[in-house]
Amino acid sequence: MTVSHNDPPALPGWNYTPKVPLAVSPLFQWPLRPLAILRWVWDSWFLLSERLIIVGIAFATFIWTQPSLEVTKHLEPAWIAQIWLRNIVLLTVVAGGLHIYFYRWNAQGKKLRYDARPLMVNGKQFTLGGQIRDNVFWSLASGVTVWTFYEVVMFWAMANGWAPVMTWDQSPVWFVALFLLVPMWESFYFYWIHRALHWPPLYKRVHSLHHRNINVGPWSGNSMHPVEHIIYYGSVLIHFIVPANPVHILYHLQYYLLTAATTHAGFEGLVVRDRNRLKLGTFHHQMHHRYFECNYGGLEVPWDLVFGSFHDGTLEANERMKERRKRIMGS
Template sequence: MANRKEWNHVPDKLPIEVAPVWRWPLNLVEIFRWYVGSWLPVSINLCLVALAYAAYHWASPTLAEGASPGWWIAEIWLRNLMLTVVLAQGLHLVFHRYQLQTTEKKYDPRPYPRKGRAFDFDDQLADNIFWTLASGVTIWSGYEALLWWAIANGHAPTITWSSDPVWFVAIFLLIPIWQSFYFYWIHRLLHTRLFYPVHALHHRNVDVGPWSGLSMHPVEHALYFGSVLIHFIVPVHPVHVICHLMFYGLYAITTHTGFEGLWIAGRKRVDLGTFHHQIHHRYFEVNYGTLEVPWDKWFGTFHDGTAAAKERMKKRLAERRRA
């Protein structure tokens, strides 16, 4: 039997590079393009901010309602459930079920979803949907309800647009950077001997689809969404809390699409699945973080997608086994 090729598709631009603010010599033009390009003209980041505002105005409690437990908690859960289902199932239907974009830009050559005893219900898709909705959406919504209650009762500091417009905008820009900082350390913790039995549920997905992004054990969800607890220290508006949690919840869905992006009329219109993280799902012991803060480069676990990086990884893991 012929060997299956390692990747069905790799990005045109390799090696993968970290954010230019961490490269030397500094290139101010490149730095400007990187950060503007991550937001404009159409990006997942910008869509999440718009969606957070829509959720705040039309599908959230008032601060008066949030001061005490009530049905508003179930309303938050239902809103997050609906957003998750629409996004994850929509991407699944387009990219995997009906393959409307074919499989040309799909990273992994194996089909998603798969059947097998590795998954609950012997089915990868059912497994992913169950853990995403039963655990992921519930814990995400629980953290949001906690912050609504804390802000409404004065237990968490707040700002408004009128009180500090510069910081109000800056919070949105800082959420992805905080995510990169926080995610690396939580992810390394999950790969320790103590926590890996928990994280193994997510790593059932060697090949990934949109429903894989939030398919995690409840303990991992508690750690993952726990990033939002920083707002007990850093003052924000409720819309920032919604956006912060959407960034962790919905962004995980888009980055696990398994495809490089959405192509329309021969051009990539939206970046989706990241090859950097797809490599982590293939090899497990590289690329624990993201590209905004290069912890992996600093700690020797960075894989830039090249053959040379794969050889370095194999050598490092062999040395670790001998130690």
Template sequence: MSEEQLKGWNHLPDVPLKTSPFFTWPPNPVEMVKWFWNSWFLITEKLIIVGIAFACYIWFQPPLDATQTFEFGWIAQMYARNIVLTLLVAGSLHLWFYTYSAQGKKLKFDPRPLMVQGRQFTLGGQVRDNMFWTLGTGVLIWTAFEVSLFWALANGHMRLITFEANPFWFVAIFFLIPIWESFYFYVIHRALHIPFLYKHVHSLHHRNINVGPWSGMSMHPVEQLIFLSSVFVHLIIGAHPVHILFHLQYYFLTAITTHTGFQGILVGDKNRLALGTFHHQMHHRYFECNYGSLEIPWDKWFGSFHDGTVSANEKMQERRKKIMG
């Protein structure tokens, strides 16, 4: 851990935080391979969600032919599946980290507990409020987008990509979705911080200064619509049904996992599964930094990157003073 540490945090990762080596000069092939491997392989969020997507496609997804017409049965089946997935992921993480406090405050970024009460929350408490927006409108919009894309795919309104016909493109799409997410999220996130949109839309998500698993998809329905609309890129590039499942599950479920408030799941003395990111945790506390992710250094390029050091914090405060006049 660096000697230069920010105050007010319970756990700090090694700082300064590093962005993807694919955008540094001169190129470092060894660091590129390590970054790619650590992002994807062995036990990672991405690979787990690929597995969930295939499991859903094989066992819990209506046949494509059935989705040619809108019918209650197959739509209800998909909605129920998404409700169960959300409850399993967000619910189990909340139980592990907060209800049973299975690892105490080890790897927890913010030392404070989640808020039990608060006037800013619609239902009076942080967890209840977050569950309401996640399960109430979030899962509904997620399912509606899945339904519309499966209908479009079944009726020939978008290109069907199969492994048999194009194995390279079939596999490549899984790796390209997180890259697309990095670009798309940064653009919409900066837009959501425009004062009008922030006040009327994005501020609901920012009620969570100290985040937990149910915070990730706790958004105004307008923001949920914008956030999940990234999946409509498949109307242009095409998809297999499992790509649609993976894309929306990746967006929805990693929003949950990256907002756990912990750097990962600790078993013994080892972090067995990396989850929450300090990079985004700082955004929830400081607001005017780290709008994107570390995969593509948009924040570095546009001057809003906070690398977790005291010097970066001082620069952020100087920018605030200039903006405030």
């Protein structure tokens, strides 16, 4: 995709918008178009994608830093601390690296940046008085702790026979398929827990912390209340039912944590030689942070389209969302 700023934005107030209307996954478009589905899968994974990179990270961490199931059979501080430290480093490298590149170095300027306004340096609404400090604190202190807790629970349960373990030798097709299905499960799961978090009592006490970020950066993705971290990362508990390998557990949670950083990067992608070489932030979710009552889920499993909360980036959809928000606020 060649970067261009010649086309007028679909909505006022944005520095950059992608082509609209935004489209949901062709898996949920009728009539089904097999070639479009294959193209969507290819574009989502190859040649270079955040999903494929995270698969690589999962295998690298599994090979070089993951304690064996023999070790995780017993809850001991040493291996738990090893996992916690690994996760601190992973999130800091990904979220911190993106923040430094895009916001400290300003290496890409405003190319493919959705909202050109600067991140908030100060603000009384933030726990530590500023957006970035607030985001880093909640991402590391709460986010990494809950992430580590779920990994410890899953590896301990697998080692003791309480969660089913699957190996490549047992089912190579299912072994590969799980990597493809995790993003679909994330989209399905995320919509429902996200809608629940917008229920006024939960929003006020829990989810409003995340929505302090109207204009988002890489550290914003995992800046949540501890209760929201517990709910959000709890997606991995499905593997008490669905057999998986420890590398799938690593991928499942790394996908949740690391793509939260990339999708909140504030930029559609990484530009190299005037081309978008790596897709990152999604305008679909960026609109949710500005408009609140739309786009609760993802494009892979389009529950928003089913329940009338889908904002496709057009002016017509914006007017519908304004009316919808008035009704919600009025009630």
